[in-house]
Amino acid sequence: xxxxxxxxxxxxxxxxxxxxxxxxxxxxxxxxxxxxxxxxxxxxxxxxxxxxxxxxxxxxxxxxxxxxxxxxxxxxxxxxxxxxxxxxxxxxxxxxxxxxxxxxxxxxxxxxxxxxxxxxxxxxxxxxxxxxxxxxxxxxxxxxxxxxxxxxxxxxxxxxxxxxxxxxxxxxxxxxxxxxxxxxxxxxxxxxxxxxxxxxxxxxxxxxxxxxxxxxxxxxxxxxxxxxxxxxxxxxxxxxxxxxxxxxxxxxxxxxxxxxxxxxxxxxxxxxxxxxxxxxxxxxxxxxxxxxxxxxxxxxxxxxxxxxxxxxxxxxxxxxxxxxxxxxxxxxxxxxxxxxxxxxxxxxxxxxxxxxxxxxxxxxxxxxxxxxxxxxxxxxxxxxxxxxxxxxxxxxxxxxxxxxxxxxxxxxxxxxxxxxxxxxxxxxxxxxxxxxxxxxxxxxxxxxxxxxxxxxx
Amino acid sequence: xxxxxxxxxxxxxxxxxxxxxxxxxxxxxxxxxxxxxxxxxxxxxxxxxxxxxxxxxxxxxxxxxxxxxxxxxxxxxxxxxxxxxxxxxxxxxxxxxxxxxxxxxxxxxxxxxxxxxxxxxxxxxxxxxxx
Numbered sequence: 001x002x003x004x005x006x007x008x009x010x011x012x013x014x015x016x017x018x019x020x021x022x023x024x025x026x027x028x029x030x031x032x033x034x035x036x037x038x039x040x041x042x043x044x045x046x047x048x049x050x051x052x053x054x055x056x057x058x059x060x061x062x063x064x065x066x067x068x069x070x071x072x073x074x075x076x077x078x079x080x081x082x083x084x085x086x087x088x089x090x091x092x093x094x095x096x097x098x099x100x101x102x103x104x105x106x107x108x109x110x111x112x113x114x115x116x117x118x119x120x121x122x123x124x125x126x127x128x129x130x131x132x133x134x135x136x137x138x139x140x141x142x143x144x145x146x147x148x149x150x151x152x153x154x155x156x157x158x159x160x161x162x163x164x165x166x167x168x169x170x171x172x173x174x175x176x177x178x179x180x181x182x183x184x185x186x187x188x189x190x191x192x193x194x195x196x197x198x199x200x201x202x203x204x205x206x207x208x209x210x211x212x213x214x215x216x217x218x219x220x221x222x223x224x225x226x227x228x229x230x231x232x233x234x235x236x237x238x239x240x241x242x243x244x245x246x247x248x249x250x251x252x253x254x255x256x257x258x259x260x261x262x263x264x265x266x267x268x269x270x271x272x273x274x275x276x277x278x279x280x281x282x283x284x285x286x287x288x289x290x291x292x293x294x295x296x297x298x299x300x301x302x303x304x305x306x307x308x309x310x311x312x313x314x315x316x317x318x319x320x321x322x323x324x325x326x327x328x329x330x331x332x333x334x335x336x337x338x339x340x341x342x343x344x345x346x347x348x349x350x351x352x353x354x355x356x357x358x359x360x361x362x363x364x365x366x367x368x369x370x371x372x373x374x375x376x377x378x379x380x381x382x383x384x385x386x387x388x389x390x391x392x393x394x395x396x397x398x399x400x401x402x403x404x405x406x407x408x409x410x411x412x413x414x415x416x417x418x419x420x421x422x423x424x425x426x427x428x429x430x431x432x433x434x435x436x437x438x439x440x441x442x443x444x445x446x447x448x449x450x451x452x453x454x455x456x457x
Numbered sequence: 458x459x460x461x462x463x464x465x466x467x468x469x470x471x472x473x474x475x476x477x478x479x480x481x482x483x484x485x486x487x488x489x490x491x492x493x494x495x496x497x498x499x500x501x502x503x504x505x506x507x508x509x510x511x512x513x514x515x516x517x518x519x520x521x522x523x524x525x526x527x528x529x530x531x532x533x534x535x536x537x538x539x540x541x542x543x544x545x546x547x548x549x550x551x552x553x554x555x556x557x558x559x560x561x562x563x564x565x566x567x568x569x570x571x572x573x574x575x576x577x578x579x580x581x582x583x584x585x586x587x588x
Contacts, residue, residue, distance in 0.1 A: 041551055137489050223564065224482040224499065263482065263497070266535050270495020272486035273539050276530050289532050305534075326554060364547065364554040372556040374566040375523055393554030436550050438489065 004248075005190045007032040007183050007207070008239045010080075012214025014042050014059050020214060020237045025069050025078055028253035030239060032186040033073070035062065035082035036179045036212045043176060044320030044434040046086035047120075047151035057088030063095035066171065070103055073170070080171040081161055081182040087151055089113055093173045093455055100457035109457040112164025114174040116450035119317065119441075120152045126445065133317060133439040142439065148321040150434060154446045155316045157282030158204075159195070161185025163452045176318060178281050183208030183240060191244045195283070202286035202308020203246030205279070209286075210250055210268055210303070211238040217250065217268035218299075219258025224267070231257020236299070247304040249296060260299040278309070282316075282443070285309040315446055319437035324361070324397040327430050329409035330368075332422030334387045341417040342367055342390040348416050349392060352408055358401040366391045389422065395433065402430050473579035474571040479586055481507060483564035490549035492524075492560030494567045497537040504536040510572040516540055519570040540567070 008030040010021030014037040024033055037059040050057030062084035073080065085092040093113045100109040119126065123146070126133065133142035142149070153176035162185050164172045172185070184204035187193065193200045210217050215235040222229055236256025242248040250260055258264075269288060273279075276288035285308055292305035333341040346365045353363070366372040368389035370381045381388075394405045406428045413420055477496070480503040485494040496511060498504040513529040520527070525544030532539065546560055547553040557563070574582070 221484070223484065224497075266497050266537060267482065267484040267495070269535060270493070270497065270532075270537055270539055271484050272488060273493050273495055273530075274488060274541065276532050276539055289534055291534055293535065323552060326552075328554065362547075362554060366556055368556065373562045374569065376521070377519070377523070377566050377569050391556065395552065395554055433551050435552055436489065 004241050004243050005032070005187060006030045006239050006241045007034050007186055007211065009211035009214050009237045010035045011037060012212065012216060013037065013039055014061070016214050017235070018061065018065065020235075021065050022069055023234070023253070023256065024237055024239075025072050025076070027256065030078055031190075033078055033080045034182045034208075034211065035080060035084060036182060037062065037082065037084045038086065038176060038179070040318065040436045041320065041434060043087055043151045043153055043318055046088070047320065048434070050087055055088075055091050058086040058092035058095075059084040060095075062092060063099045066096050067099035067103055070100055070105055070109065074105060074108055079165065079169070079186070081185055082172070083174045083177045083179070083182060085114070085173045085175045087118060087153070087175065089115055089173050089175045096171060096173065097455060097457045106457055110168055110170050111455045111457070112161075112167065112169025112172040113453045113455055114160040114164060114172065114177065114450070116160075116446065117153045117156045117174070117176040119154055119446070120149070123149065123152055126441065131441055131445065133319070133441060136438045136440065142319065142437065145321050145437070148323070149319055150322055151320045153318050154441060155282055155318060156446065156450060157181045157311075158185035158188055160450050160452050162189045164454070165189040167452070167454050169454055179212035180205045180208030180281050181283060183211060184283055187242055196310070198284050198308040198310060199306060200246040201284040203248070203306040204242070205281050205283060205286045205308070206288070206291060206303065206306050207240040207242055207248050209279070210265055211240050213268060213271065214238070215258055216271065217265055218252050218260050219264055222259070222264050222267060224263040229259050233257060246306065247302065250301045250303060252299055260301055262293045262295055262301055265293055265301045265303070280312060282311060284311045313443060314440040315443045317439045317441050319439060320434050321437055323433040323435040324395060325399045325402040325430055326393060326395040326433050327402050327406050327428045328391060328393040329406065329428040330389055330391045330422065331409065331412060331420050332387055332389045333417065334419040334421065335385065338385045338388040338419075339367060339370055339381055341419060342388045344417045345390055345412050345420070346392060349408060349412060353405065356404060358404055360394045360396045360401055360405075362395045364393045399430060406430060471576050472573045473576050475574055475579050475582050476568065477511065477570045477572055478565075478568035479582040480572070480574070481568065483568055485560050485562065485564035487546055487549060487560040490544055490546050492542045492545040492563040494540045494542065494564050495537055496540065496567065497535065501536060504533070506572070506574055506578070507536075507538060510574070511538055511570075515570070515572070516567065519567065520545070
C-alpha cells in the first residue's frame with residue numbers, strides 16, 4: 001500500500017472554532033495538525049499587544065489548545081505546524097513548553113522555533129541600502145510613512161519548517177510563514193521532495209490553500225445547496241491526505257458535520273484568488289488552471305494534475321502602519337416609514353457634524369436591511385420594511401473629530417425622528433486604524449537571517 | 458438599467474434573461490482594495506453559457522461606479538471564472554468603513570446580474586426556481 005500523509009487543519013484564522021483542533025486529534029487518524037492564525041492585519045494587532053506587554057504578541061489561544069491536546073498528540077505521534085508565533089514566536093514557544101510541563105510532559109516535547117521573518121529592526125538599514133519597499137498597490141516608497149510603521153514581516157516559506165521537522169521537532173512555531181507553507185513543510189519533510197520539483201511543490205501548496213481556511217472547504221460558508229449541508233454544529237475540519245506523487249484527497253473525519261464535495265473545494269479554491277495561472281508563494285508558483293477535482297466517495301474529493309513553476313526572486317513583505325481613527329455608530333428605526341426615518345436621522349446627524357466644524361476624510365452611511373451588502377444593486381426597498389438600521393462610519397487622521405462623532409449618535413434618540421431603538425450598547429468606540437502596506441524584498445536579504453532552534457520541554 | 462440595455466442588443470426571440478444565480482454559485486474575498494469573485498457553474502452544461510455571457514464588460518456595467526476596474530480570468534478545469542473588482546472596498550482592509558469591508562458578499566452581488574440564455578434553458582431554470 002502506498003504511504004500517504006494526513007495533514008489536518010485545526011484553525012483557519014485567529015478566532016476560529018476552539019474545539020476544531022481537539023476534534024481533529026481525537027476523532028480519527030491524522031499525522032500533522034496545521035494551525036493557521038495569521039491574516040493581513042493580525043500581525044499589527046499582535047505588535048500592539050507586544051508594545052503593551054513584551055511577553056505578548058502571539059496567538060494566546062495556541063498554548064491553551066496545546067495544553068488540551070498535547071497528551072493525545074504525544075501518544076499518537078501527531079506533530080503540529082503553526083504560525084501562532086506572530087511577532088513573538090519565542091514567547092509563544094516558551095508558553096507551549098510551560099504548558100507541556102504542566103501536563104506532565106517534561107522532556108517529552110520538542111518545539112522547533114523559527115525566527116528571521118521579522119524585519120522591523122532592519123527597515124532603516126534596508127531602506128538605506130536602496131530597498132524602496134514600495135507599496136505594491138500604489139507604488140509609494142516606504143520612506144513616506146516610515147515613522148508610522150508598527151510591524152514588518154517577510155512572508156517566508158516551508159524551508160525552516162522542514163529543517164525543524166528533520167531535527168525532530170514535535171511542534172513547529174513560526175512567525176509570518178505562509179499559510180500554505182505550514183502544510184507543504186510536513187510533506188517535503190516526509191516525502192523528501194526536491195524543493196525545485198515545481199509540480200510537487202505546487203501540489204503541496206494547493207493542498208495547503210484548500211485547508212488553510214478551515215471548514216470553509218468542508219461545508220462552512222458553502223453557497224451551493226447550502227440548506228443541504230447538515231451537522232454544522234460539529235463541522236468536520238478538512239484533512240489533506242497526500243500521496244508521494246503530489247496527488248491528494250480532501251476529506252474529513254467520519255461522523256462530523258459539513259460536507260466535502262467538488263463544490264465545497266472549488267469555492268475555497270477561488271477564495272481570495274488573483275491571476276489563477278500564477279498563485280505565487282515563497283516556495284513556488286502554482287497554476288490553478290491545472291487542478292483536477294473528482295468526487296471519490298462520500299466526503300472525499302480527489303485532487304490531481306497540478307503543475308507549478310519556479311519560485312520568484314522576491315518575497316512579499318507585510319507591513320502594518322498607523323493610519324488614523326475611525327468609528328461606526330448605529331441606530332434602529334422601526335415601521336412605519338422605517339427607511340425614511342433612518343434617512344432623516346442621517347441628514348440631521350450630518351448637519352450637526354458640519355455645524356460643529358468637524359472634518360473627516362470620509363463619512364459613510366449605510367442602511368442595514370436596504371443597501372449595506374449590495375449597494376444600489378439591491379434596488380429600491382420594500383416600502384413597508386419592519387425596521388432599518390442606520391449605520392454611519394467616519395474616518396479621520398486625528399482623534400478629536402472621531403471622538404466627538406461618537407457623542408453625536410445617542411442624542412438622536414430624543415432629538416430626532418421617532419420609533420428609534422437599538423442603542424443599548426452605549427457610545428460607539430473610537431478605533432485606531434492600522435493599515436496594511438504590501439511590498440516586495442529580495443529574498444537574499446531575508447533567507448540568511450532565518451533561524452531554527454529546537455527547544456525541549 | 459445599463460445591464461438590460463446591453464443584454465437587449467444580444468436578444469433574439471430565442472433568448473431570455475435569467476439571474477446568474479440560477480446558473481452559478483460563487484465565493485468572494487479581498488486583497489487590499491480589490492475584491493475577487495469566483496463564479497462557478499452549478500452544472501457542467503452551464504459552463505459554456507457562463508464563459509460566453511459573463512463577460513468582463515457585462516460585469517463592469519453591472520457594478521457601475523461601485524468598482525474602478527474589472528479583470529477576468531477563466532478556469533475551464535473548475536468550470537469557473539475569476540473576477541478582480543478593483544477599488545471595490547472603499548480603501549479595503551482596516552481603512553474601509555463598509556459593512557462588507559472584506560468583500561465577502563460581492564459574490565452574491567454579482568449573482569444578481571441577469572444574463573441572456575436560450576429560451577429553452579430559461580424555461581427550465583425559471584420553472585425550477587418558481588416561488
